[in-house]
Amino acid sequence: MGQLILIATQNLLQHKRRNLLLGIAIALVTAMLITLLGLSAGIETTMLRSATTLSSGHINVAGFYKVTSGSAAPLVTGHKELERLVRENTPHLDYTISRMRGWGKVISDTTSFQAGINGVDIDTERGLKNVLRLAPQKDYKPGGTEEIRGNLDNLREPNTVMLFVEQAKRLEVDVGDQLTISAPTPRGVSNTLSVSVVAIAKDVGFMSGWGIFVPNQTVRDIYQLTEDTTGAIMVYLDDIAKLEEVENHLRQLVAKAGHRLMEKDSNPFWMKFERVGNEDWIGQKIDITNWEDEISFMSWTIQSFDALTGILVMILMILVAVGIMNTLWIAIRERTREIGTMRAIGAQKGMISKMFLLEAAVLGFASTAIGALAAVLIAYSINTSGVVIPSEAFQLFTMSETLHVLVRPQTVVFSVGLLTMFTTLSALYPAYRAAKLKPITAIHHVG
Amino acid sequence: MNAIVTLNEVVKEYRLGSVVVPAVRGVTLAIDTGEFLSIAGPSGSGKTTLLNLIGCVDTATRGTVTVDGQNTATLSERALTDLRLHKLGFIFQSFNLIGVLNVFQNVEFPLLLLGNVSKVERTRRVEKIIEQVGLSEHIRHRPNELSGGQRQRVAIARALVTNPRIVLADEPTANLDSVTGDKIIQLMKHMNDNQDTTFIFSTHDPKVTRYADRVIRLKDGQIDDENGVPAKPLAVSA
Ligand SMILES: Nc1ncnc2c1ncn2[C@@H]1O[C@H](COP(=O)(O)OP(=O)(O)OP(=O)(O)O)[C@@H](O)[C@H]1O
Ligand SMILES: [Mg+2]
Numbered sequence: 001m002g003q004l005i006l007i008a009t010q011n012l013l014q015h016k017r018r019n020l021l022l023g024i025a026i027a028l029v030t031a032m033l034i035t036l037l038g039l040s041a042g043i044e045t046t047m048l049r050s051a052t053t054l055s056s057g058h059i060n061v062a063g064f065y066k067v068t069s070g071s072a073a074p075l076v077t078g079h080k081e082l083e084r085l086v087r088e089n090t091p092h093l094d095y096t097i098s099r100m101r102g103w104g105k106v107i108s109d110t111t112s113f114q115a116g117i118n119g120v121d122i123d124t125e126r127g128l129k130n131v132l133r134l135a136p137q138k139d140y141k142p143g144g145t146e147e148i149r150g151n152l153d154n155l156r157e158p159n160t161v162m163l164f165v166e167q168a169k170r171l172e173v174d175v176g177d178q179l180t181i182s183a184p185t186p187r188g189v190s191n192t193l194s195v196s197v198v199a200i201a202k203d204v205g206f207m208s209g210w211g212i213f214v215p216n217q218t219v220r221d222i223y224q225l226t227e228d229t230t231g232a233i234m235v236y237l238d239d240i241a242k243l244e245e246v247e248n249h250l251r252q253l254v255a256k257a258g259h260r261l262m263e264k265d266s267n268p269f270w271m272k273f274e275r276v277g278n279e280d281w282i283g284q285k286i287d288i289t290n291w292e293d294e295i296s297f298m299s300w301t302i303q304s305f306d307a308l309t310g311i312l313v314m315i316l317m318i319l320v321a322v323g324i325m326n327t328l329w330i331a332i333r334e335r336t337r338e339i340g341t342m343r344a345i346g347a348q349k350g351m352i353s354k355m356f357l358l359e360a361a362v363l364g365f366a367s368t369a370i371g372a373l374a375a376v377l378i379a380y381s382i383n384t385s386g387v388v389i390p391s392e393a394f395q396l397f398t399m400s401e402t403l404h405v406l407v408r409p410q411t412v413v414f415s416v417g418l419l420t421m422f423t424t425l426s427a428l429y430p431a432y433r434a435a436k437l438k439p440i441t442a443i444h445h446v447g
Numbered sequence: 448m449n450a451i452v453t454l455n456e457v458v459k460e461y462r463l464g465s466v467v468v469p470a471v472r473g474v475t476l477a478i479d480t481g482e483f484l485s486i487a488g489p490s491g492s493g494k495t496t497l498l499n500l501i502g503c504v505d506t507a508t509r510g511t512v513t514v515d516g517q518n519t520a521t522l523s524e525r526a527l528t529d530l531r532l533h534k535l536g537f538i539f540q541s542f543n544l545i546g547v548l549n550v551f552q553n554v555e556f557p558l559l560l561l562g563n564v565s566k567v568e569r570t571r572r573v574e575k576i577i578e579q580v581g582l583s584e585h586i587r588h589r590p591n592e593l594s595g596g597q598r599q600r601v602a603i604a605r606a607l608v609t610n611p612r613i614v615l616a617d618e619p620t621a622n623l624d625s626v627t628g629d630k631i632i633q634l635m636k637h638m639n640d641n642q643d644t645t646f647i648f649s650t651h652d653p654k655v656t657r658y659a660d661r662v663i664r665l666k667d668g669q670i671d672d673e674n675g676v677p678a679k680p681l682a683v684s685a
Contacts, residue, residue: 003552003559010547341543344504345605346532346560348525440505443543 030371057234
């Protein structure tokens with residue numbers, strides 16, 4: 001075996017130019033695969049961060065309350081009891097928060113738009129406070145200053161609102177200005193409420209444009225709900241790898257406590273109104289979802305990105321396979337006499353095929369390793385230099401304004417392994433043909 | 448006598464498109480263990496073809512070839528390869544060394560194929576045989592850094608290093624100066640005397656023929672009894 005690797009390596013080095021070209025091609029494909037997978041992983045972590053900051057816990061204990069069978073409100077009644085149950089019985093729990101959920105129109109002096117209304121108890125919002133950064137005035141106001149105005153903690157006060165930069169720009173408001181929130185109620189009338197802007201935060205992915213943040217009590221005021229009502233209990237874990245296990249645990253826990261549970265439906269809550277509204281029941285039902293469910297309408301981005309990566313890499317790999325087979329055909333032709341000699345001396349067929357497979361494997365491994373190294377360097381330089389994505393359409397895809405490439409060690413191992421294996425497999429047929437050469441014809445071969 | 452190789456009515460035809468080229472035309476021959484046999488004959492008379500048949504790298508069109516008691520036509524590809532590895536040593540007319548390996552590695556190669564020779568033992572045997580063919584100074588050189596005669600000697604060392612029962616040598620001295628050629632022949636003769644190794648070589652070289660126990664003369668693929676040393680009585684009856 002050692003001798004075979006030596007022969008394989010030496011033969012590769014004998015034909016530096018053609019093997020170098022092939023090696024570069026394999027390295028490029030590897031680098032591309034790892035970079036694209038890294039980009040996909042980067043987008044996914046950005047998504048996770050955005051989603052779990054803005055609209056979801058790792059797991060949500062939420063649900064619908066139906067006064068009549070034809071209506072559906074995204075509410076959990078008696079939530080304090082339920083939240084205590086969850087808090088005391090959830091393994092791997094980091095913390096829980098409780099958020100009201102609403103939908104309405106945000107109106108300034110100049111314009112208005114529809115937005116989700118997120119209710120928060122700012123003192124309990126550890127994640128929000130950690131992730132959100134307040135924006136300097138110049139970010140949202142033409143001719144603004146570097147001054148950061150406002151304070152998240154002011155959301156403690158009733159009738160206040162926190163906006164994101166993009167929203168503040170559109171509404172042309174600053175911290176201290178008044179806005180009107182108008183929300184339709186089940187009784188068919190719209191309730192309005194005046195709120196003052198207390199903070200303007202930097203955008204967190206493009207999803208931050210979809211909702212505003214107000215105190216929980218403000219949402220209750222708009223919809224005239226009691227203190228013991230919330231929209232969702234959001235559960236954050238200290239180990240997100242345990243998500244599925246904990247989610248199942250919670251379903252059992254909540255059902256056992258006597259609550260009616262909705263069937264698992266991997267969609268965000270706002271896509272469920274129509275279905276729930278058409279169901280024939282009244283009262284309270286609990287719906288348990290995770291963060292991926294709540295942004296499942298966005299998962300096509302990652303899925304299509306991964307699919308594109310797959311197709312692209314596959315096409316390139318087919319080209320590489322053709323290259324490898326072609327190179328090996330040449331090598332076998334050049335070394336026909338040598339193959340015959342080895343066979344005549346007493347080398348079995350298997351050894352000949354092993355020799356050529358090893359040649360491909362050595363080339364494959366060396367090239368993919370170099371490609372992987374290149375990918376890590378590319379990822380590092382992209383991440384540190386903060387490459388800005390120029391097109392908004394593409395920002396929608398990547399969920400952020402800058403490229404973030406997350407290269408995980410297992411991705412590197414996977415890619416190097418996969419492409420080395422593929423390279424080696426491409427050599428199977430040529431290697432088989434080489435082994436089948438008759439020693440006598442091989443010895444007679446001229447050239 | 449106990450024959451280690453027998454050929455009975457062996458015919459070898461090559462097919463070139465629709466033309467059939469007879470290379471060996473009905474050779475019957477028995478070679479004893481420990482014989483030092485020379486096959487002589489003009490170019491194209493079938494010497495190489497005959498050696499290839501005995502060496503199990505080629506199969507006869509008709510007739511039977513027995514090597515070490517086994518009819519080679521009945522052996523599987525794998526068994527033939529094993530036979531070549533364990534019983535035969537081959538010295539090709541055109542050396543056929545492995546280009547990317549140096550002298551030491553080329554000679555070591557068949558020992559690696561045997562699989563059960565320790566590294567220390569391999570090194571000892573390889574270095575010894577390389578010294579015997581006079582290439583110690585070139586032990587780390589690659590074939591393309593050697594002269595034709597030197598390559599020939601590497602090929603000889605490679606064939607002898609496993610101490611095979613039978614050594615087949617196709618014009619082993621053709622590329623050697625007469626002094627080296629003599630030395631090589633003496634080395635072979637020495638192995639022949641001490642280890643009872645059977646040597647079968649084709650040659651034009653009268654110096655080599657002098658050492659031979661027996662000379663078979665080929666002409667147009669047949670044994671030419673009239674001009675050659677009369678063949679020994681055949682051990683094959685059927
Ligand atoms: N692979 C082949 N295909 C067709 N004809 C062949 C082949 N090998 C040998 N021959 C023919 O068979 C005959 C015997 O060839 P062989 O090589 O055995 O002769 P030789 O005695 O070894 O000659 P030389 O002294 O030149 O080496 C020749 O006529 C040759 O042309
Ligand atoms: Mg010949």
